[in-house]
Amino acid sequence: MFLSKGEKTLNAVNYLFLSLVAFTCIAPVWHVFCASVSNPQLLNANTSIVFWPLGEWTLGGYQQVFSTKYIVRAYANTVVYVTLTTSLAMLLTILGAYGLSCKGLLLRRPLNFFLTFTMLFSGGLIPTYMVVRNLGMLDTIWAIIIPGCVSVYNMMIMRTSFSSIPDSLLEAAEIDGAEHFTLLLKIVIPSSKAVISVIALFYIVQNWNSWFHTAIYVRQRELYPLQLWLRDIVISESTANLELDSGDVNQFNQTRMLIKYCVIVISILPMMAVYPFVQKYFVKGVMIGSIKE
Amino acid sequence: MAQRSIQPLRKRIKRDLRRNWKVYFMLLPVVAYFIIFAYMPMGGILMGFENYRIKLGILKSKWIGFDNFTRFFTSMYFGRLLRNTIVIGLKDILWAFPITILFALMLNQVPYRPFLRTVQTISYLPYFISMVVVCGLVKDFTQAGSAISRFMGLFSGKQESLLTNPTYFQEIFVFSGIWQNLGYGAIVYLAALTAINPELYEAASIDGAHKLRQIWHISLPGILPTIVIMLILRIGSFMNINYQKILLLYSPATYETSDVITSYVYRISLSEGSDFSYGTAIGLFNSLINLLLVVSANQISRRVTETSLW
Numbered sequence: 001m002f003l004s005k006g007e008k009t010l011n012a013v014n015y016l017f018l019s020l021v022a023f024t025c026i027a028p029v030w031h032v033f034c035a036s037v038s039n040p041q042l043l044n045a046n047t048s049i050v051f052w053p054l055g056e057w058t059l060g061g062y063q064q065v066f067s068t069k070y071i072v073r074a075y076a077n078t079v080v081y082v083t084l085t086t087s088l089a090m091l092l093t094i095l096g097a098y099g100l101s102c103k104g105l106l107l108r109r110p111l112n113f114f115l116t117f118t119m120l121f122s123g124g125l126i127p128t129y130m131v132v133r134n135l136g137m138l139d140t141i142w143a144i145i146i147p148g149c150v151s152v153y154n155m156m157i158m159r160t161s162f163s164s165i166p167d168s169l170l171e172a173a174e175i176d177g178a179e180h181f182t183l184l185l186k187i188v189i190p191s192s193k194a195v196i197s198v199i200a201l202f203y204i205v206q207n208w209n210s211w212f213h214t215a216i217y218v219r220q221r222e223l224y225p226l227q228l229w230l231r232d233i234v235i236s237e238s239t240a241n242l243e244l245d246s247g248d249v250n251q252f253n254q255t256r257m258l259i260k261y262c263v264i265v266i267s268i269l270p271m272m273a274v275y276p277f278v279q280k281y282f283v284k285g286v287m288i289g290s291i292k293e
Numbered sequence: 294m295a296q297r298s299i300q301p302l303r304k305r306i307k308r309d310l311r312r313n314w315k316v317y318f319m320l321l322p323v324v325a326y327f328i329i330f331a332y333m334p335m336g337g338i339l340m341g342f343e344n345y346r347i348k349l350g351i352l353k354s355k356w357i358g359f360d361n362f363t364r365f366f367t368s369m370y371f372g373r374l375l376r377n378t379i380v381i382g383l384k385d386i387l388w389a390f391p392i393t394i395l396f397a398l399m400l401n402q403v404p405y406r407p408f409l410r411t412v413q414t415i416s417y418l419p420y421f422i423s424m425v426v427v428c429g430l431v432k433d434f435t436q437a438g439s440a441i442s443r444f445m446g447l448f449s450g451k452q453e454s455l456l457t458n459p460t461y462f463q464e465i466f467v468f469s470g471i472w473q474n475l476g477y478g479a480i481v482y483l484a485a486l487t488a489i490n491p492e493l494y495e496a497a498s499i500d501g502a503h504k505l506r507q508i509w510h511i512s513l514p515g516i517l518p519t520i521v522i523m524l525i526l527r528i529g530s531f532m533n534i535n536y537q538k539i540l541l542l543y544s545p546a547t548y549e550t551s552d553v554i555t556s557y558v559y560r561i562s563l564s565e566g567s568d569f570s571y572g573t574a575i576g577l578f579n580s581l582i583n584l585l586l587v588v589s590a591n592q593i594s595r596r597v598t599e600t601s602l603w
């Protein structure tokens with residue numbers, strides 16, 4: 001194809017700009033990885049972006065992180081919370097989506113409104129907090145797992161997908177005497193594996209990265225997920241919450257920056273390792289979500 | 294007349310229950326969940342009209358009507374909070390929308406697939422990083438001595454942590470958000486762009502329209518419905534500025550430009566104070582404006598562009 005001079009310039013500018021965007025997206029993450037294996041003293045004095053590990057490479061930071069039992073426990077907590085929250089959310093999302101996709105349900109429209117309305121209006125932060133409080137959930141694992149785990153938006157995406165299953169398929173099974181539970185388990189779920197994994201991924205990413213819930217509902221440090229420790233280390237830059245004895249505090253202050261980057265790395269590593277492989281499902285999820293009925 | 298219309302309804306309900314009771318049974322936990330965690334808090338809004346005491350509970354606390362609201366509207370923070378909420382929201386829309394659309398348009402111009410795939414994959418990366426870490430990185434890159442801070446120092450003559458300077462807070466907030474969501478946000482537009490009929494471009498090309506004209510006359514109109522839908526959705530959360538992020542980034546030094554209604558509610562009710570009634574009232578004010586915004590945006594869009602959410 002013949003390109004005019006103007007179009008060639010346009011192309012060049014385009015490639016240049018896009019490369020720049022890619023660089024901007026990856027540079028901060030690269031900085032964190034390099035910083036996490038840098039020399040701690042040099043790192044403490046450093047204020048600019050790290051493109052290559054400062055001084056000699058060291059895994060000392062990681063050793064220290066993995067011997068800090070609070071961080072290890074927080075990591076375990078996060079894994080438990082993500083598993084439980086995602087399971088509960090998936091259960092409710094699938095049930096809701098199936099119910100709303102059933103044609104000929106007398107209460108379908110009212111139920112639809114009942115759920116959609118919660119996306120437009122909510123009681124707000126404080127009344128929700130009071131409900132959780134009155135249920136006696138404060139400072140328990142339940143406050144982390146149950147409130148706010150289900151997203152109506154995700155439920156609607158799944159409903160759209162469930163509704164697109166051909167009626168003939170369901171009717172045939174119904175004639176064979178299949179009940180709703182059988183339909184859901186034997187036909188709807190197996191034929192919607194793609195959307196189900198997409199929604200599960202949405203929940204997993206969201207829960208892995210969540211911190212605010214725990215910050216308001218939980219004081220007990222034993223229950224902290226990784227993100228909350230990260231907040232203390234990265235944002236508040238405090239050592240108070242690390243429950244170290246005084247010797248440790250000194251040692252910690254010397255390697256504070258190093259530890260910070262190491263914890264960031266171990267917190268983002270699972271997502272970084274997985275996302276290039278699941279991104280196409282994410283794209284699919286966004287697409288289903290953008291289709292209006 | 295009334296008799297006749299009730300009778301069939303009753304029959305219909307009976308038949309519906311007989312045929313679908315298992316579906317209702319499945320929906321039961323879902324409905325219960327939303328009653329407890331979405332509708333009960335809506336009932337809790339009553340707290341905003343009371344002088345709520347935990348000991349007395351919602352039913353016995355003293356009813357004070359609109360006192361909390363008048364207190365908020367006449368408080369010295371009201372103007373600042375409303376201004377920051379609106380300005381940050383507007384800045385976010387004005388920057389994030391065009392930049393995301395531009396990014397999608399540019400990606401769409403790349404004929405070389407591997408390059409396109411690589412850039413796209415890399416651009417999703419920040420989306421998977423947690424808010425806490427993003428804010429940590431923001432702190433890192435805006436601290437005194439960092440490249441950005443030194444660059445800004447050329448103009449202000451000062452070496453400072455930009456995050457403690459109220460002048461920069463809103464821009465830092467908006468642009469770190471764009472950084473995190475650019476790739477992910479572009480997905481929808483890219484999808485809409487690929488759905489445009491290629492013959493349109495060919496015809497335009499034969500007519501002598503160059504690339505920029507094609508983008509202006511074909512690409513942009515082609516994705517306009519998508520842009521409108523995204524805009525309505527965005528307006529639907531206009532007042533609920535990502536306050537989790539504000540809480541991570543702000544400090545008393547920047548309250549002047551960083552404190553928004555939702556972060557203020559959090560502070561007075563759950564962190565520095567425990568004024569539940571006042572917080573509930575302010576929260577209600579915020580939710581109502583938000584509801585009003587999304588309903589009007591939907592209505593206007595339905596009239597003007599025939600695109601709407603419902």
